[in-house]
Amino acid sequence: MSSTAIKPARPSGAMTVASALRLQHVLPVVSLVVVLSLWEVVGQSMNPLLxxxxxxVVGAFSGLIKSGELLAATLTTVSTLSVGFALAILVGIPLGVLMAQFPRFGxxxxxxxxxxxxTPRVVIVPLIIVWFGVGYSGRLFLIFLWSMIAISTSTTDGVRNARPDLIEVARSYGASRIEMVRHVLLPGAVPFVVSGLRIGAERAVVGVVIGEMFLQLTGLGGLLVTSAKSFQTAEMLCAVVVIAVIGTILITALDLLEQQVSSWKRRAT
Amino acid sequence: MTAVITTGATSVPTRSMRWKEPRRHLLFLAGVLVLWQLGNLALGQLVLPSVPSVFKALLEITLSGALIKAMGESILLLFLGLSAALAIGFFFGVLIGRSKLAQWTLSPYFSALFVTPTVALVPLVLVWFGFGLSGRVLVVILAAVVPIMLSVAGSLRDEPGELVEVARSFGVRGEIALLVHVRLRAALPVILSGFRLAVGRAVVGMAVAETYLRLGGIGALINSYGALFQTDYVFASILPLTFLGIGLTKLVSRVERHFQGWQS
Structure with missing residues (x-):
């Protein structure tokens, strides 16, 4: 679920390590070249509308970059995504701690x-139109709520899984509830929080695209829908690729952070 | 890879949902409904429809058959999409799990598909496949296929060494026979947890396809009420969809637990 790229398997005995490593890097490139040329050949022979x-696609890409359209759309998407995700973190972590501290409430x-x-978010869109209108706040809400839930439940899991011996020590030194959360529970929950951030980031990327496609035609999602309406397939593919790249960067970064954090934890304990 | 799949699944709030004390939950639900009703008084029927009006709407669309018809169409779409996703995911999962050549040439595309939000692919699918059932089924496949493929590939890569040895000494010969009788059976719990993720994503894919294409199913029903600003009917038609998603996921995790018990 989490790692997007598939971990390379150990080379079998028949191959030497070096040649296997080379193949591992060469083969994806070869396959990409084959797929792209097949696509080119098929694409040339088909209806250009479809x-x-x-x-x-490359031509459309440079066209969109020259007109500044792509950059503006990407900036809109990334800024909404960042604000929504930041809000989700700011609310999600404290809510998660609360739910763990007051288990009955949780x-x-x-x-x-x-x-x-x-609940799939596309079906909530009619409600969001009624609640927030078709503007920025509605798009933020689509990112915020779902991402926040992922972060808070993961944080709750983490705080609940705190090491009982550390809690015991802190308690015997008379730590207050807030000190306990700050110095014992939250540091121990960091790996869980980070994995919640990763799930939340996936949700946030989908949320920003849904908001831009179904609520207010703007950003990359808007670019996608408007080019779809005029059958500009090449422009659509550009928007999809940029969305995928944004998602990959965000999720890979959080994956790396997760590995870092969990290995640090393993060393520490 | 296998461990990654299971941790990813448990962080989603399935586990924390326990119904140990039904009375307290009922009281809390009553509180939520009272708050909702107060919200209705403060905000008005359009923003937050009153609880009775939502129930009335639910009763009405159930009795008129609109809900049942829409749910039937949606469930058919889910069934077709998930069956196809299972078949495709299994095929490529076995290929990628057992052959490094396939892994290095094919898996980047599945990874790319996995990080691309399914919603963003829907306009493309519409242009290429039109408004028909095939386009909608394809959206569900695109949403659901990667978790199935990843779990099959990941679990086949971890060699169940002892089991394979035992099977060989009992005379199971050939890679295909080993695959069917030993490797896939040993991998079942992991594959099921991948399938559980796939079901969740398939429900989202189904809703997305029906909403964007505005043709049939629960997604289209919700949106037609939304377009008329009949908020009570919107709520009444969202609720069954939520319960469909939760119910299907619960069903798969029940099967999952059954097979986990067998293995340990």
């Missing part, structure tokens, strides 16, 4: 959070 070969609240979390 199918854009890579050469036209247990009562979690079915509702779970219910919201498992």
């Amino acid at each position: 199918f854009a070969p890579p050469s036209r 247990e009562l609240l979690s079915p509702y959070l779970y219910g919201i979390f498992s």
Whole structure:
């Protein structure tokens, strides 16, 4: 689920390590070249309205960059995404700590959070139009709420999994509830919080795209829908690629952070 | 890879949902409904429809058959999409899990598909496949196939060494026979947890396809009420979808637990 790239397997005995390593890097490139040329050949022979070969996608890409359209759309998407995700972190972590500190409250609240979390966001859009209108705040809400739920439930798991011996020591030294949270529970929960951030980031990327496609046509999602309406397949593919790249960067960064944090924890304990 | 799949799944708030004390939960639910009703008084029927009006709407769309028809279409779409995603995910999962050549040439595309939000692919699918059922089924496949493929590939890569040895000494010969009788059976719990993720994503894919294409199913029903600003009907038609998603996920995790018990 988490690692987007598949971990390379150990080379089998027949191959030497060096040649296997080389193949591992060469083969994806070879396959990419084959797929792109097949796509080019098929694309050239098909209705240009429906199918854009890579050469036209590259052309559309440079066109969109020259007109500044792509940069503006990307900036809109990234800034909304950052604000929504930051809000989700700011609310999600404290809520998660609260739910762990007051387990009864957490247990009562979690079915509702779970219910919201498992409702597909596209169907909430009509409600968001009624609540927030078709503007920035509605798009923020689509990012914020779902991402926040992922972060808070993960934080709750982390705080609940705190080491009992450390809690015992802190308690015997008379630590207050807030000191306990700050010095014992939160540091111990960091790996969980980071994995919550990763799930939250996935949700946030989907949320920003839904908001831009269904609520207010702006940013990369808006670019995608407007080019779809005029059958500009090449422009659509450009928007999809940039969205995928943003998602990959964000999730890979959090994956790396997660590995870092969990290995640090393993060394420390 | 296998460990990664299971941790990813448990962080989602499934586990914390326990119904140990039904009375306290009922009281809390009553509190939520009272708050909702107060919100209705403060904000008005359009923003937050009253609890009775939502129930009335739910009853009405159930009795008129609109809800049942829409849910039927949605469940059919889910069934077709998930079956196809299972078949495709299994095929490529076995290929990528057992052959390094396939892994190095094919897996980057699945990784790319996995990070691309399914919503962003829907306009492309629409242009290429039109408004028909095939386009909608394809959206569900795109949403659901990667977790299945990853779990099959990941679990086949971890060699169940002892089991393979035992099977060989009992006369199971050939890679295919080993695959079917030993490796896939040993991998079942992990594959099921991948399938559980796939079901969740498939429900989202289904809703996205129905909303964008505005043709049939629960997604289209919700949006047609939304376009008329009938908020009570919107709530009444969202609730069954939420319960469908939760119910399906619970069903798979029940099967999952059954097979986990067998293994340990």
